[in-house]
Amino acid sequence: MRDIFFDLSVRSVKLNFLRSLLASIGIVIGVVAISSMGMLGTNMQLQVKDQLSQGANTLVITSDAVRIGLQGSTPSASSSSSGITKTQLLKIKQSAGTDNKVIPLYRTSTEFTLRSVDGRSSIYGIAPGDVTSFLTIDNGTNIQWVNDALVGSSIASNFNLKIGDRIRIGKANGTESRPMVHIVGILKARGMTSDNVNTDNAIIVSRDWYTDHYGGVDQYSQVNVIVKNIDTLSEVKTAIDSKINTDPKTPVIRIQDASSRLSSITSTLGTMTTFILAIGGISLLVAATSIFNVMMMSVNERIQEIGILLSIGTERGEVRRMFLYEALILGILGGCVGGVCSLVIGYSVVSAMIGTTAYFFLPESIVYIPGGMLIGMVVCVISGLYPAWRASNMDPIDALRSE
Amino acid sequence: MALSETEKTVRDAGMNETPLIRLADVSKVYHLESGDFTALDHITLDIREGEFVALVGPSGSGKSTLMNQLGILDVPTTGELYMAGKNVAGMTILERTHMRRDMIGYVFQKFYLIPLLSAYENVEYPLILKHKKRDTTGKAEAVLNSVGIDKEMSLHRPSQLSGGEQQRVAIARALVNDPKILLCDEPTGNLDRKTGFQIMEILVGLHSEGKTVILVTHDPKIAEYAKRTITLEDGRIVAS
Numbered sequence: 001m002r003d004i005f006f007d008l009s010v011r012s013v014k015l016n017f018l019r020s021l022l023a024s025i026g027i028v029i030g031v032v033a034i035s036s037m038g039m040l041g042t043n044m045q046l047q048v049k050d051q052l053s054q055g056a057n058t059l060v061i062t063s064d065a066v067r068i069g070l071q072g073s074t075p076s077a078s079s080s081s082s083g084i085t086k087t088q089l090l091k092i093k094q095s096a097g098t099d100n101k102v103i104p105l106y107r108t109s110t111e112f113t114l115r116s117v118d119g120r121s122s123i124y125g126i127a128p129g130d131v132t133s134f135l136t137i138d139n140g141t142n143i144q145w146v147n148d149a150l151v152g153s154s155i156a157s158n159f160n161l162k163i164g165d166r167i168r169i170g171k172a173n174g175t176e177s178r179p180m181v182h183i184v185g186i187l188k189a190r191g192m193t194s195d196n197v198n199t200d201n202a203i204i205v206s207r208d209w210y211t212d213h214y215g216g217v218d219q220y221s222q223v224n225v226i227v228k229n230i231d232t233l234s235e236v237k238t239a240i241d242s243k244i245n246t247d248p249k250t251p252v253i254r255i256q257d258a259s260s261r262l263s264s265i266t267s268t269l270g271t272m273t274t275f276i277l278a279i280g281g282i283s284l285l286v287a288a289t290s291i292f293n294v295m296m297m298s299v300n301e302r303i304q305e306i307g308i309l310l311s312i313g314t315e316r317g318e319v320r321r322m323f324l325y326e327a328l329i330l331g332i333l334g335g336c337v338g339g340v341c342s343l344v345i346g347y348s349v350v351s352a353m354i355g356t357t358a359y360f361f362l363p364e365s366i367v368y369i370p371g372g373m374l375i376g377m378v379v380c381v382i383s384g385l386y387p388a389w390r391a392s393n394m395d396p397i398d399a400l401r402s403e
Numbered sequence: 404m405a406l407s408e409t410e411k412t413v414r415d416a417g418m419n420e421t422p423l424i425r426l427a428d429v430s431k432v433y434h435l436e437s438g439d440f441t442a443l444d445h446i447t448l449d450i451r452e453g454e455f456v457a458l459v460g461p462s463g464s465g466k467s468t469l470m471n472q473l474g475i476l477d478v479p480t481t482g483e484l485y486m487a488g489k490n491v492a493g494m495t496i497l498e499r500t501h502m503r504r505d506m507i508g509y510v511f512q513k514f515y516l517i518p519l520l521s522a523y524e525n526v527e528y529p530l531i532l533k534h535k536k537r538d539t540t541g542k543a544e545a546v547l548n549s550v551g552i553d554k555e556m557s558l559h560r561p562s563q564l565s566g567g568e569q570q571r572v573a574i575a576r577a578l579v580n581d582p583k584i585l586l587c588d589e590p591t592g593n594l595d596r597k598t599g600f601q602i603m604e605i606l607v608g609l610h611s612e613g614k615t616v617i618l619v620t621h622d623p624k625i626a627e628y629a630k631r632t633i634t635l636e637d638g639r640i641v642a643s
Binding site: 004008011304308310315397400 | 474476477496497500501504509511515516517518519520524528529531532533537576
């Protein structure tokens with residue numbers, strides 16, 4: 001059997017249905033904002049995590065010194081770098097052991113021209129034998145000759161590249177002749193990966209071609225160590241670190257594994273999610289003001305009724321409860337409608353912004369809907385606290401006299 | 404069934420022949436911007452169980468202020484008010500609330516029914532306050548019948564009832580917890596003469612059943628129903 005005070009609250013909401021509905025719309029918007037933004041951020045995190053975990057068994061080694069030059073250079077322009085040296089590479093190979101694959105690679109960014117259309121991409125210099133260790137050729141063959149090149153899936157689709165096409169590498173300046181590479185294969189899309197090799201918008205050439213045109217022989221941009229047994233990842237990392245970074249105060253190389261990159265990226269995305277949640281929270285704050293206003297109106301309109309209730313023996317706590325129920329009803333109304341809307345809007349937003357809804361119904365994503373509903377209800381009850389307190393503390397004589 | 408603290412106090416007061424209500428040198432002073440206003444000026448008064456008292460006097464004589472004191476909606480500025488032998492000044496807000504709920508029934512000039520509840524629910528409401536559950540004993544319905552409100556009419560909201568019907572419902576609400584005291588503030592003030600007399604007949608009947616009835620009125624004809632008349636002027640009792 002229902003509480004009489006709950007009944008009174010329900011009837012009061014029904015009596016002022018339009019006003020209550022309008023106040024609840026604020027909560028609906030707040031719940032939708034919080035839930036959708038939260039789900040968007042979480043889906044983004046889940047997708048990135050998924051992609052990064054593809055290279056979870058890889059150690060990425062870069063020089064700890066500041067790199068100089070190379071950026072936007074034209075082939076043959078002189079450049080210098082302080083990448084991983086030949087000696088360091090040798091030590092890495094020794095520390096990594098024979099079971100694990102060590103892949104040194106060069107990298108810079110470049111401009112290129114294809115059929116009179118200019119573009120910009122990364123360019124990697126990788127030994128052909130290493131390419132298939134971590135990249136998949138979707139179409140065509142691996143690099144065989146020095147002028148052969150592979151291209152990433154994005155660059156291939158954006159420029160409508162086909163096997164056999166030729167690309168001029170470097171910035172067109174009208175005077176200098178630019179080298180040309182011959183496309184022999186198109187790589188499978190990788191998305192965001194944890195091995196710091198983002199080939200989707202890149203051109204892959206042989207190490208010899210790269211050093212012929214960019215210089216920097218034996219100054220590798222990075223060295224990836226693919227560890228056969230993932231359980232030994234930390235062990236291999238320590239071994240390399242102690243072998244090369246002999247002085248901990250002045251490390252010469254930086255070793256990153258998937259977990260540190262993953263935690264760094266997810267932490268950034270987490271901060272971003274919190275930020276967008278806070279923006280959603282502002283709409284709830286506005287809704288709270290609206291609920292507060294409606295509750296104050298309800299109290300002011302019912303002063304005489306409050307006087308009657310108090311004079312015939314209603315406890316102050318019971319009057320307080322009655323108004324808190326009313327705020328809760330508005331919260332439940334707004335929260336439930338907001339929850340349903342969040343499901344629809346959240347799904348559409350995630351689909352449109354991320355391009356996949358594969359993670360939408362996972363618990364860590366969908367939890368934002370009940371979470372948002374709960375927050376909406378709590379906000380309503382908090383907004384009703386002062387009006388309820390005011391109602392319960394009225395003087396019954398003054399309240400009865402009120403017209 | 405165990406008696407509540409208030410009920411025990413009332414029963415004991417009856418046994419000891421202690422006045423049900425005792426005002427000892429009670430004054431009520433309102434501190435206004437224009438200066439202090441004394442609404443009740445050293446009132447000393449005993450009302451015994453089963454009395455039918457009419458409080459009369461011109462406007463501003465202090466009738467309503469005295470009713471608020473008797474209904475323990477307010478406390479004296481000075482002096483002491485005893486209800487069933489218990490000093491009201493020493494009671495907490497919650498104890499006073501419970502005493503109002505269990506011991507006093509109110510009938511107001513403007514009926515003051517709860518507009519969101521039906522007539523039946525208005526009468527059931529004090530029972531719910533007391534027992535913390537809905538009435539399953541049929542008491543609310545029985546009390547409504549006793550004042551001439553049938554089942555069909557009891558389903559109506561107050562706004563759907565006539566003034567006389569509303570006042571009958573208000574009397575039923577006041578009676579449902581079987582209070583010792585019935586405080587009636589101008590109960591016929593908003594009714595036509597005929598209906599007013601019908602309401603007074605109900606109050607006379609209740610008095611004959613043993614209820615203590617205290618009535619505020621400015622109508623001498625209505626005051627004639629009481630067995631004792633207390634006349635107030637400028638916050639003082641001038642005749643009792």
